[in-house]
Structure formats: C-alpha cells, structure tokens
Amino acid sequence: MSEPENKSSEWHFLVWLLIVAVIGLLAWMSIPNFSGERVSFPANICINELRQIDAAAQQFALEKGKTNGEAINFPNDLTPYMNLPKDGKIPPCPQGGVYSIKKVGETPTCSLGTNVNPPHALQ
DSSP, rough: OHHHHHHHHHHHHHHHHHHHHHHHHHHHHHHHHHHHHHHHHHHHHHHHHHHHHHHHHHHHHHHHHHOOOOOTTTTTTTTGOOOTTTSSSSSOOTTEEEEEEEBOOOEEEEGGGSSSSSSOOOO
C-alpha cells in the first residue's frame, strides 16, 4: 500500500515545483518592464507638460492676435489657458528641469532637454 502514496506525493511535489518555476519566470520577465517604466515615467510627465504649454501658447497667440516671433511672458501669459492644479501654478518637471518659452511659434523646452535619457523634449 505504500507504493500509491509515494506516487501521489511525488506528483504533488512536481506540481508544486512547476508552479514555483512559472511564478519565478513571470517575475523574471516583469523586472525589466518595471525598471523601464520608472525611467520613462518622469520624462512622459515632462513631455505632457510641454505639450500643454505649447497648446496654451498657441491659444494665447490666437486670442491676443500675436504672430510668430512676438514675446511671451512665461508663465503669466499662459496660465489662463492651462488646466492647472489648485495652487494655480504650472507643475514643475518631475526631475527638476525648468520649462521655458520666450516667443510665439517657438517650441517650449525643459532645461534638461536631451541631457537626460529618455530626453525631456518635444519632437
């Protein structure tokens, strides 16, 4: 009678080993995804803020009758055209960069620009 019990325990051990191997494989495959996401997430936030600044600059120019090359007083001229948090200020770059735009028709920039990877710049 001891023979069937041995086969049953061997079977349970193999199933347990297979489950542990699958979980280990899934964990191993997900580690690069998590670390890559942490690297690009701040850059994505910065780029989205640059897009909002660009859209606000275009709307400002349209409503005020400004043409390319005319000065923009950033951020004061653009804050009325942006969806801002409760404090009423443009959120800063998550990695400490500083946003700027000086003229209508100019692409807004982050001071980090292409000095970081991934770059904080509009394409």
